[in-house]
Amino acid sequence: MGRYVVARIAAILGTLLIISLFVFVLMHAIPGGPWDEDRMPLSPASKANLLRSFGLDRPLWQQYLLYLWNAAHLNFGVSYQRPGESVISLLGHVWPVTMHLGGMALGIALLGGLGLGVGAALRQNTPADYLATGVAVFGLVAPHFVLGSLLILLFSTLLGWLPAGGWDTPRHWILPTFTYSLAPLGVVARYARVSILEVLTADHVRTAWAKGLNARRVVLRHVLRNAMIPLITIIGPLVPDLLTGSLFVEGIFRVPGLGHYFVTSVYDRDYPMIMGLVLLGTLLISATYLLSDLLYLVADPRIRYV
Amino acid sequence: MTAQAAPGTQRLALALPPAAAGRRAWARRASRNRMALAGAAIVAILVLLALTAPWITPARYDRPDFGDAWQFPSPRHWMGTDGVGRDLYSRVVYGSRVSLLVGLTAQTIALGVGLPLGLSAGVLGGRVDFAVMRVVDALTAFPQLLFALLIMVVLGSGLGNILLAIGLHAWIPICRLVRAQSLREREQEYAEAARAQGAGRVRIVLRHILPNLLAPVIVAVTLGIPQAIFTEAALSFLGIGIKPPAPSWGQMVGEGVNHIRFYWHLALFPAVMIAFTMAGFVLLGDGLRDVLDPRASM
Numbered sequence: 001m002g003r004y005v006v007a008r009i010a011a012i013l014g015t016l017l018i019i020s021l022f023v024f025v026l027m028h029a030i031p032g033g034p035w036d037e038d039r040m041p042l043s044p045a046s047k048a049n050l051l052r053s054f055g056l057d058r059p060l061w062q063q064y065l066l067y068l069w070n071a072a073h074l075n076f077g078v079s080y081q082r083p084g085e086s087v088i089s090l091l092g093h094v095w096p097v098t099m100h101l102g103g104m105a106l107g108i109a110l111l112g113g114l115g116l117g118v119g120a121a122l123r124q125n126t127p128a129d130y131l132a133t134g135v136a137v138f139g140l141v142a143p144h145f146v147l148g149s150l151l152i153l154l155f156s157t158l159l160g161w162l163p164a165g166g167w168d169t170p171r172h173w174i175l176p177t178f179t180y181s182l183a184p185l186g187v188v189a190r191y192a193r194v195s196i197l198e199v200l201t202a203d204h205v206r207t208a209w210a211k212g213l214n215a216r217r218v219v220l221r222h223v224l225r226n227a228m229i230p231l232i233t234i235i236g237p238l239v240p241d242l243l244t245g246s247l248f249v250e251g252i253f254r255v256p257g258l259g260h261y262f263v264t265s266v267y268d269r270d271y272p273m274i275m276g277l278v279l280l281g282t283l284l285i286s287a288t289y290l291l292s293d294l295l296y297l298v299a300d301p302r303i304r305y306v
Numbered sequence: 307m308t309a310q311a312a313p314g315t316q317r318l319a320l321a322l323p324p325a326a327a328g329r330r331a332w333a334r335r336a337s338r339n340r341m342a343l344a345g346a347a348i349v350a351i352l353v354l355l356a357l358t359a360p361w362i363t364p365a366r367y368d369r370p371d372f373g374d375a376w377q378f379p380s381p382r383h384w385m386g387t388d389g390v391g392r393d394l395y396s397r398v399v400y401g402s403r404v405s406l407l408v409g410l411t412a413q414t415i416a417l418g419v420g421l422p423l424g425l426s427a428g429v430l431g432g433r434v435d436f437a438v439m440r441v442v443d444a445l446t447a448f449p450q451l452l453f454a455l456l457i458m459v460v461l462g463s464g465l466g467n468i469l470l471a472i473g474l475h476a477w478i479p480i481c482r483l484v485r486a487q488s489l490r491e492r493e494q495e496y497a498e499a500a501r502a503q504g505a506g507r508v509r510i511v512l513r514h515i516l517p518n519l520l521a522p523v524i525v526a527v528t529l530g531i532p533q534a535i536f537t538e539a540a541l542s543f544l545g546i547g548i549k550p551p552a553p554s555w556g557q558m559v560g561e562g563v564n565h566i567r568f569y570w571h572l573a574l575f576p577a578v579m580i581a582f583t584m585a586g587f588v589l590l591g592d593g594l595r596d597v598l599d600p601r602a603s604m
Contacts, residue, residue, distance in 0.1 A: 011443075015447050018440070018444040019444055022444070023456070026456050026457075029460050030459055030460050137585060137588065140584075141532065141581050141584035141585040142581040142584075143536050143540065143580060143581070143584070145540065145543050145556075145559060145563070145577075146559060146580050149559060149562070149566060149573045149574075149577050150573075150577060152563075152566055153566055153570050153573070153574065156567075157566060157567050157568075157570060164567070241449075247451075247544070248540065248543065252563060262455065263455070263544060266459050277452065278448070278449070278452060281448075281449035281452060282448060282449070285446070285447045285448075286447045
């Protein structure tokens with residue numbers, strides 16, 4: 001078990017290495033640099049100075065090795081768009097906002113999705129089931145920026161109930177969180193419904209009913225737990241998505257989070273910030289995969305990894 | 307991932323009493339088929355719109371008419387006009403061409419890359435498998451939209467580059483699926499029988515294994531189409547997708563959002579079309595899965 005986890009962590013480090021090399025090559029294949037004349041009028045001398053101070057005048061392979069060396073010491077460089085601010089401290093400012101938004105959305109998606117899925121499965125082929133399926137499919141097919149636009153149109157422009165953007169008060173949180181949570185809620189609901197339907201007809205569930213257990217106990221202990229395995233597979237990948245933020249939700253509702261930097265960093269050739277964002281995303285995705293593989297063990301003790 | 311989840315799902319399927327399972331599956335398939343028909347109808351409407359666009363629209367999608375700018379929906383302009391007086395209804399109808407083209411082509415690229423790679427990884431095994439799976443693992447961990455964003459900035463905006471940016475990531479799930487399926491099919495009795503009859507490896511793969519794994523692949527490709535359409539719309543929404551004046555729904559929503567406080571129609575109609583299109587393909591894909599691949603429940 002311990003060896004399995006260690007091997008997986010080593011694989012994650014390998015993935016980070018491959019991705020960092022890939023992004024490094026890609027970044028330097030982008031035409032233009034961070035201090036091109038059309039962005040900032042600089043004298044050739046001061047431009048050369050800037051390039052030197054960030055080590056951009058060295059051969060590419062040296063730059064890459066230097067980056068790796070620094071990264072190994074948890075130094076991810078200084079963001080070019082916010083001079084004087086390190087990538088780590090910039091992420092420290094803006095990521096908490098994104099995690100706040102993503103965390104609320106994830107919570108709503110899990111509770112709402114499971115509730116909807118369980119309800120639909122227990123009352124299969126009733127209007128409640130169709131309603132749940134309808135909500136789930138809608139959440140799945142309406143992209144964030146579409147749903148966000150429509151919600152602003154309805155609740156801000158026409159009804160004037162909620163603010164169209166900002167992140168200051170809980171009233172500002174409602175629309176972005178709802179927009180953000182509907183798609184994962186749809187995914188969770190659909191998969192929950194199907195995997196619960198499959199478990200509902202299993203022998204051990206019939207036995208549980210026959211023993212006279214009450215509904216809550218049957219559903220929670222006997223049905224949900226067995227339906228968890230396929231659900232973990234589905235929910236896992238949702239987590240890093242939600243926690244790294246959707247640039248659309250944050251863009252449309254003007255939430256001061258991470259999403260904004262995805263676009264500006266690429267446009268501004270902010271190499272350290274691009275690298276930091278990609279590595280953060282990659283790390284989160286890999287870590288979630290590992291975590292969900294470990295959760296299988298909790299959900300089903302019969303699963304063993306060598 | 308899939309290999310670890312598979313024992314669980316198989317066990318669940320075996321635990322069903324056969325009669326109940328049959329009835330349930332039948333009921334589910336019947337109700338799903340209605341949804342699948344709805345999906346097919348939506349896709350058919352879209353194809354029709356795309357094919358007949360020049361005959362059912364009053365103006366070309368890129369013809370500005372500054373005297374007629376910022377019109378709200380009216381009998382003359384069913385969906386109003388945008389800031390330079392282009393008829394929004396015409397743009398929305400022509401937009402179906404862009405979305406369908408992107409969805410189909412990107413998935414064709416994905417299939418063209420993912421199928422051969424997945425097959426060789428699954429059948430040849432060994433070093434080939436190791437190499438392919440390391441690439442797949444690394445790209446899986448790469449945030450997809452960020453990937454497309456980077457590629458687009460490197461290549462520049464334009465339809466061909468969008469297809470590349472989407473296709474280069476979309477082959478991964480197909481490759482995974484094909485590899486897992488071919489690993490399983492390879493050990494089935496029919497493959498064993500073909501081997502015993504002295505069939506060569508190429509023949510077994512092409513004549514026996516490939517036809518047997520086509521069903522789930524068709525489903526995966528169909529369900530990848532809305533994903534590709536979404537990514538194009540998202541990139542164009544950000545302004546680094548399709549070059550204007552080509553009509554992309556995502557771009558129209560992106561522009562419309564800037565004026566949503568007053569000119570609500572600019573974002574509304576293309577937004578509804580995106581959702582409508584994605585719904586069509588998702589429902590169709592789900593339905594195809596029920597018909598072609600009843601073993602997989604979702």
